[in-house]
Amino acid sequence: MKTFVALILLGILIKDSTSMIHTLRVFETSSSQVPNFPEYVAVAVVNDVEVIHCDSETRRLEPKQEWMNRVTEDDPMFWVWITQICVNNLQKGKAKDMKRRFNQTEGVHIWQRMFGCDWDDDTDDINVYIQYARNGQDVISLDPITDTWVAAKSEAFITKLRWETDGETPRHKHNVQNHCMELLKNAVSYGEKTLKRTELPLVSLLQKSSSSPVTCHATGFYPDRARLFWTKDGDELLEDVGPGEILPNGDGTFQTSVSLDLSSVPLKNWDRHHCVFQVSGDKYKYVTRLDRSKIRTNGERGPKNPLTSIIAAVVVVGVVIVAAAVALFVIRRKRGQTGLCNLCHKYDHI
Template sequence: MRTQIALILFILISCSTHSLRYFYTATTGIPTFPEFVTVGLVDGEPISYYDSNIRREVPRQEWMAEEADYWEEQTQASISSEQNFKANIGILKSRFNQTGGVHIVQFMYGCEWDDETGNREGFEQYAYDGEDLLSFDRNDMRWITPSPQGALTKSKWDSDRGLNEYTKNYLTQECIDWLKKYVGYGRSSLERKVPPEVSVFQKGSSPVTCHATGFFPSGIVMSWQKNGEDLHEDVELGETLPNDDRTFQKTSRLGVKPEGWKKNTYTCIVQHSGLEEDVKRVFTDNSGPPLGIIIGCVVAVLLLGAVIGGIVWKKKKDGGYGKTNTSDTDSENSGNTAQKA
């Protein structure tokens, strides 16, 4: 049974799914932070960056450094988006009866594509001050909002059938075409396989920690055994975080009391597409975290904050996102007005 489960998990972490994601963040009331930031990622790797201070779109990968005309077009699209998003903050503050203070509009969109099965997905979502505001249902070609303040925009956009058809086509076709192009540029980098380094340790009376780092791609499975039997209770799985060398790290913590680990044997098992066989690390009470791991965790958190502009969506999402310029500045002018690659 365990062999079957391991095979299924290996298939899941080694599948050939690629993603194109874009994140837009517009802010007000934060003087030390750019008022508008965009970040583009392919398979979790940053490929482009723009902010309202530098006012130009720049590549983040050598394999994305195309001709100057391409990046000039992207710059103009981001400048247009910047103006629309700044206006939208004003509109939303009015709808929420707000005046001063810190306020944030976030926009995520893009697509995923499996180059083995051909399966494709697309999504587009907005948030305001960390709460969901609008999302696009591409199957029914309509907008969904949990917020009364988003109802006016939903009604306006849904009344434009052509806009919603364009949005669906972009997410399911045009975005996929761009994704395939970018994957072709960076295939040797994006599809590389680097196995994780795994260690198990405990600090004082804190939970036992299994730490995997330095792996690529980001898909990884971490599990525990107690005396050779699968263990699921008291297990806390952390998020996958980026390292500063374009690899990833992840932790899994096991809440074991001292009397527990003195009488039993606990083993952390790690599965990754870069490994020829599972890595197994048995916990002993004299283990301790190497200094490099501690430093790596700190660097990863700082890097993650930098990549997404230090703004975290309060409700976690999973998926990819692409580039659209949507304005809600007046009842006559709304929707996607400056699609970017």
């Protein structure tokens, strides 16, 4: 019995360490009267890596990764599908269409649609997402389990009823699910070196002042499926910690931070604390020991070296003496040339 349970646990651990959830998201943004911003932008993102871009200024669909060219060659129907999304929205004026649908007045407005899927490469399960938003607030979204629409705004309730009664819901879901699944699998296959890579972060210990919490900051890691946490004697700390969000960097990597309040911890016990970074599914942990000498701070500075202070004082005195001598020389020279300068003023107008 014990052996059977052990085998089950081992199977779970192996699955967790080898399987991976891959994601595809297409973000559409239509705007009205927003300065210095295209009226329509569409971006496709696979595992948080931008792979396709289209907007109303360039008016063309652009692969953002070299390996995406191979994806489009292998799956030309996908390229037709995604091109239609871009070109059709450019031609029909998405912003005007959304204004009419929600009976909105003139002014600055932003409408967004997000659709895509998640794929478990171990179980082959797939989840579909479709969501609409306006001016930063949810409007309507698809519940893929019940195949119904959730209206977050009262004005979207009519749209919900229409989509659920005229066959629009299965069409939406089927269209996204089929194309999304095929693209995602091809992208993961061709972009494996990029999408399945692991980059470890640069970890720093930061503190504003000696009385502030110590923040462990990790940046430059990939993928974003990672954890950063504090431990004491090897056990994870859940109290006196402040975890931050995982945020994207401009180069496709990510950053995050977690703070630790050590106000009640004696200095001699600091080295019992460690900041730990771990990628989901990776059995290895990357540990940074809490070391006072390694903390970077922009607040209080330590006591100055007395010899350094004396040298600095001598330098300052020397500068003052030199400046005084130069000023005295200039004054004396001006007094000796007053007549000449007065003569020069007579010819200033020439």
